Amino acid sequence: MLPRCSLDVAARLYDALIDRIFVKEGGKGDVQLVLRRARYDENHIEDVLRDLLGDDDLLDAAEAPGAPEVAILSTLLSVCPATISLLRSYEYPDDSESRYPGTCQLSLRSALRAATAAPTLFTPLKLKHQLLCDGALIANNPSAVAIHEAGKLFPGVPIDAVVSVGTGEKFTKNLDAREPVCETKIFNPTSICVQSRHACLLKRTRPEKTIRPKISRNDFDLTEIERF
Secondary structure, three states: OOOOOOOHHHHHHHHHHHHHOOOOOOOOOHHHHHHHHEEOOOOHHHHHHHHHHHEEEHHHHHHOOOOOOEEEEEOOOOOOOOEEEEEEOOOOOOOOOOOEEEEEOOOHHHHHHHOOOOOOOOOOOEEEEEEEHHHHHHOOOOHHHHHHHHHHHHHOOOEEEEEEOOOOOOOOOOOOOOOOOOHEEEEEEHHHHHHHHHHHHHHHHHHEEEEEOOOOOOOOOOOOOOOO
């Protein structure tokens, strides 16, 4: 099991591993993107996850002292329409059932491999008859999923706080009406979906505290640890 570490140690680990995961293979990247619909070879990230996590499964992660209940979000592509699949480090009480399909019977490295299979970067993960990839395709702000799961695990217990960390808030800006308009300039469905859904969610659930940093994408790089 990967031990807990400070943010500085995690940043150094990230820097050390990123070159092992995103391996540039000359001109092969463009060919792979066309033939396999993925620019990078998934074997590299799988090797890294195997080195770090071994054969620990999701339920093993919950046994560490002070470990929280964790649901790793992935997208199930082998159904139509695609849907959320939660890879959980916990089991439900006997009389409880989630609206979201998923499993806790899976290795931790397979769960992380599925949740990080970003389209065009890595191929989806094949698990028997299922195909899984990055959960952001369906829910790039999974606050509603987390609140639903908390209600199933701890029925009747009020939510004290919701912490939602995004990748940058979109701000409105004026366009020059004399210039040709590109659809991507006036319509960003991902940003609209995330922010409107988040506002609706908080209005309905009314947690004691809500923490959502308003960060502009142009402010700074989120990997700048001290500023973040």
